[in-house]
Amino acid sequence: MNRRNFLTLTGTFTGGALILPDFLHAFGSQKNLIVGDQCVVFVQLGGGNDGLNTFIPFDNPLYYDLRPKIALSKEDVIGKNQGMAFHPALKGFAKMQQNGDLSVIQNVGYPEPNRSHFRSQEIWQTASDSNTYINEGWLGRYLDLQCKDHQPTAGINLDHVDNLALKGVEPNSITVKNPNFFKTKSQKEDQGLLSTNPQLDFVRKIANSVTEGSDEIQKALSKSTTEISYPKTGLGTNLAWIARLIKGNLNSKVYYTCLNGFDTHDNQLTIHKNKLADVDDALFSFYTDLKKAALLQNVTIVIFSEFGRRVKDNGKGTDHGTAAPMFVIGGNNKGKIIGNNPNLSDLDQGDLKYATDFRSVYASLLQNKLDFDYTTIGIKNKALQGLF
Template identity: 60%
Template sequence: MDRRLFLRLFASATSGAMVIPNALSASTTRNKDSFHHENKVIFIQLNGGNDGLNTFIPYEDPLYYELRKTIAIPKEKLINRSNGIAFHPALKELANISQNGDLSLIQNVGYPNPNRSHFRSREIWQTASDSNEYITDGWLGRYLDHQYGDHSLSGINIDKTENLALKSEQINNITIKDLTRLHKSIQGTSKLVLSNNPQLDFVRKISYASAEGSKEISQALKKSQYSTGSYPNSALGNNLKWISKLVKSTLSTDVFYTSIGGFDTHRNQLFMHQRKLKEVNDAVYALYEDLKRDGFIENTTIVLFSEFGRRVKENGSGTDHGTAGPMVIIGGNNKGQIIGGNPNLRDLDHGDLKYQIDFRSVYASLLKDKLNFNPTLLDIQQNPLKGLF
């Protein structure tokens, strides 16, 4: 059986908290003086195709209200207006982060020949491929292979499913479904006992290594001198709370990933989108405040993105799949700017926004400026985005 497939099946059959064996060793921890000054990147994926035009609203363009008679956000409800762009009223705390100079908004992000399929567009974003190119490993997985090989816990995905962005040739990252259950799963762990049956011993070794990995994470969290702030009682809030604990622990992990669904707003968009944006706003602000309080926000970059935007014209009560959309960067000493022009509603590609900034140029900037890595080694040829960091 394929090793990676076996590990996935094994993890699903055990505690519900997947831990890849051999990814955790003594080399995965570091002392307090060294880890505090290293950069980390947290990715938050908005699944379903977030409507960027109703997230950061081009309120000065009359076409916005003409093309969205039902779902347009009234001007009097908008917040944080600047240069023709305003925040959705559900993003009150993100607007505060922007006022603090810790949030950069990147407009019109996409790629050539866009694909409107959720599955395929996510695959393009997660592998950093061209729209007609198919790559089996994720862009972050390739980075981890280059940088860490098979000897370090360098990437953690806290989610219900694995993420293609972290898929790699080596075993250097894990997907954890529930850290609370992971803690419980290590209780009563016994010593490794082998037999004369190679197949049985293989299973026992995996079980033992998984439990030892759980212990390693638990011990790292216990060693942390930092408390965790107050988080909203939501799936995203819980995931970000655990990510904060891990960022502030002694684990030598550079990359964290999680996601939130519900952004496929074909109908009833005003209510659905407001609810999802508030969930993101509350959870991300709690993470920001938590990391800022303990002095981690300057070395931690939070990235929010979706696989595509929505159509410019509403369909009656919602919007259909589109192309370009915004990305948000928080922390990491970003320059707190709006990068790229406001969405041009007069120059469309068959009813969709034309992309202005290739998402891979954002990746290149994160790799170069935050992870000290040459993006061309991952076949990312786009130049790093200027003005971000």
């Protein structure tokens, strides 16, 4: 068993208890690991969110011609700006944009798009080309280079499964299902003992790393509270935990969580409205919490999905498409709409043509928020301008 496969098997909490293992010493003793106290929080919308019904080109007659069954009326959309507007369930998003704290990046995708959920998620999580396969995630590669020693809480994934984006050669991130159940050991077993079996030594080291990671998480939680009411949803709960870890000065560079259920082939109007309401309620609570704590300028929140939906509806919903908007909240972003409105008259086999490569957004985050040279992890795209 090699190190990478072992991490794949052991990197997650199961039933509230962590099944990872033993090493990573220096993290707790280090001062702030984030340049300028900056961190990035990713919210991934799994299933392929319908971007056209999230940020809506309400002023374009083709939107209504192509979507006779699912188009949102001009009277219902909110936050109208430059011919675009938000779904009525996104009142918090409209408010954040009005406050100058939310940027929308239009028509984000990549060349030769893949419409498979699994493969497109993999492309976004590894920042690979559509015909290239990479074992480590883009954030895992970043943490491998950024962390001088193994640092188990440099990246935090709030989920019940590991996320490929954070997977590196070294274990610099932890998947946490519920930080309250993150138990620590009173004594570390076999500390300092080495065997003649390097695989066993590695297992012991990883086990120790999780003990230290859990100690750091408990310290952060002990120094923070939840000061506002979050929705009692999975995403709301995860973002409330992330807020407490940030306020407790855990000093993680990256936080990640997901919300699934956006594969709206059927009954889209009802399902999509409910999913967007979940996103809006949770993120506006998170935004409000960070703003009250005077931390919003230090936290950049990125919301994305693996692809958008086809432009023409299927009568009941939409099928897998390509380009879609990304949303960026906080981190002193410029609060702008970046890029042209979706061009519904110039499609690629019925799909939107991408205008901004998602890796340009990643490059901007690494360069502007984490003070990191994105080319060292294989991102060749230029950083997106005008976001920060």
